[in-house]
Amino acid sequence: MLASVALAQLALHLVLSGRYGYWIDELYFLACGDHLAWGYVDMPPLIAAVARASRLLLGDSLLAIRFLPAVSGAWLVFLAGRIAWEVGGGRFAQLAAAVAVLVAPVYLALQGVLTMNAFEPLFWMTCAWISIRMVRREDARCWLPFGLVAGLGFLNKYSMAFFAIALAVGLLLTAQRRLLFTRWMPASSSGSWRCRPRHGHAGISGSTSFASCASDSCQPR
Numbered sequence: 001m002l003a004s005v006a007l008a009q010l011a012l013h014l015v016l017s018g019r020y021g022y023w024i025d026e027l028y029f030l031a032c033g034d035h036l037a038w039g040y041v042d043m044p045p046l047i048a049a050v051a052r053a054s055r056l057l058l059g060d061s062l063l064a065i066r067f068l069p070a071v072s073g074a075w076l077v078f079l080a081g082r083i084a085w086e087v088g089g090g091r092f093a094q095l096a097a098a099v100a101v102l103v104a105p106v107y108l109a110l111q112g113v114l115t116m117n118a119f120e121p122l123f124w125m126t127c128a129w130i131s132i133r134m135v136r137r138e139d140a141r142c143w144l145p146f147g148l149v150a151g152l153g154f155l156n157k158y159s160m161a162f163f164a165i166a167l168a169v170g171l172l173l174t175a176q177r178r179l180l181f182t183r184w185m186p187a188s189s190s191g192s193w194r195c196r197p198r199h200g201h202a203g204i205s206g207s208t209s210f211a212s213c214a215s216d217s218c219q220p221r
Contacts, residue, residue, distance in 0.1 A: 013070035073111030123153030
């Protein structure tokens with residue numbers, strides 16, 4: 001059932017992917033994909049890697065570069081239903097949660113173009129799902145997958161830190177604070193830290209990529 005709703009979301013985005021031309025930020029991300037680095041002057045590196053992978057594997061048509069954002073949207077819909085199940089919701093609750101995400105205008109817009117914001121909700125919701133499982137099962141080992149997902153989310157957009165801080169504060173204010181003081185928490189933090197963007201020459205690399213957007217070599221071919 002949830003899979004059907006998620007596939008409907010994917011099909012909707014794929015059908016409509018060519019109805020709007022290249023967005024200027026998409027051209028910038030494609031250009032950064034031609035100049036891969038561990039960090040850029042204005043963003044972490046994941047979106048550039050996604051743009052590069054999309055062009056190498058699928059081409060640079062509108063459908064190709066917007067395929068992975070559409071997949072992200074489908075997973076978001078599916079995950080919403082799974083969260084409803086995790087907190088005790090029945091079939092109707094799961095379906096309602098999935099459909100609510102499916103028809104939400106903000107997600108319909110974000111997952112229709114290649115942008116960091118297309119993947120950010122998926123990282124946040126995945127971390128929320130892992131956190132719920134950890135609290136309900138009182139299983140501190142869930143910090144390990146949480147650290148991995150949060151680290152990847154930080155490679156996508158620095159705002160991932162806001163979620164991590166809010167979660168830590170929320171746990172500290174409840175009896176579940178004991179989950180923070182386990183040996184799994186430092187391991188999770190270490191994993192997230194290893195995923196951090198490396199800077200150094202990142203500003204130069206990012207500036208070069210931005211300037212290269214005007215060159216023919218960085219335009220979709």
